[in-house]
Amino acid sequence: MIALPSPQQLRYLVALAEHNHFGRAAVACAVTQSTLSSGIFALERQLDVALLERTGGKRPVFTPLGHELVGRARTVLGALTALVEAVATSRDPLTGPLRLGTIPTIGPFLLPRLMPELREAFPQLRLWLREDTTERLVQALEVGRLDLLLLAVPCDCGRVETVTIAEDPFHVAMPHGHPLAAMAEVPPAALAGENVLLLEDGHCLRDHALSACGLSGAATSEEFAATSLHTLVQMVGGGLGLTLLPNIAVAGGVTVGADVTIRPLVGAFGRRIAIAWRARSPRGEEFRALVPPIAAALRGL
Secondary structure, X not given: OOOOOOHHHHHHHHHHHXXXXXXXXXXXXXXXXXXXHHHXXXXXXXXXXXXXXXXXOOOOEEOHHHHHHHHHHHHHHHHHHHHHHHHHHHHOOOOEEEEEEEOOOOHHHHXXXXXXXXXXXXXXXXXXXXXXXXXXXXXXXXXXXXXXXEEEEOOXXXXXXXXXXXXXXXXXXXXXXXXXXXXXXXXXXXXXXXXEEEEOOOOHHHHHHHHHOOHHXXXXXXXXXXXXXXXXXXXXXXXXXXXXXXXXXXXXXXXXXXXXXXXXXXXXXXXXXXXXXXXXXXXXXXXXXXXXXHHHHHHXX
């Protein structure tokens, strides 16, 4: 009979690939670094293969087969999580803990209104929140560390099912007195030649602004990039350039107290707010029941 790897061994392997550091991977798995290293070494002996190159450093170097097995381990862990979900769903839907991941350009503006909606609609639901970039949230979803994502599409979301809840159009933020402030609405062509400030790499809003809004003619700043929308707004108020803000952030008060003027961007440019879960998860219908309270919270902005 074939000796199968344990779920814990697979978690160690995936965590090491995600964190690219033995110490941080151990912390993520709530074990000591020696326990994590021993677990992966035991997995290698069990499979009789080398998954890592032994360089002696803190950062792992995966062999080609090691990289392949990381992907397969994510699939296995996702299937095991779906098994547990099926049992939980058969008992009481939308009760107990729900691990929700969201991105920084949605969470701070929507969650203050969403949490009361969810408490009223599902009083037995206990929500655990994680805020991160789309890529990291999708990785956590794949291996079962998160149950559901609240994010912006389109995105590279892997093998997930999504339900779009609302459109989130873009607005142009500019310093007070900027020539474009004389317009009631700003056409995308008017951004040509302007210095457009964006979030740093890794934030999906950066990609949405570049691709969905046709900013190829604008001079996007590579020297200055912000880590949050609040910082981005302050940079605009300081006269460093213009930026694009999603409607949810403007309605949520991201520009309050800043020396900026807001004008709608002409046309159907923006992103869509959606929820996402693992493909073929037995909790799909359960998650769809969250759409009305999320939509209600968005309407309240």
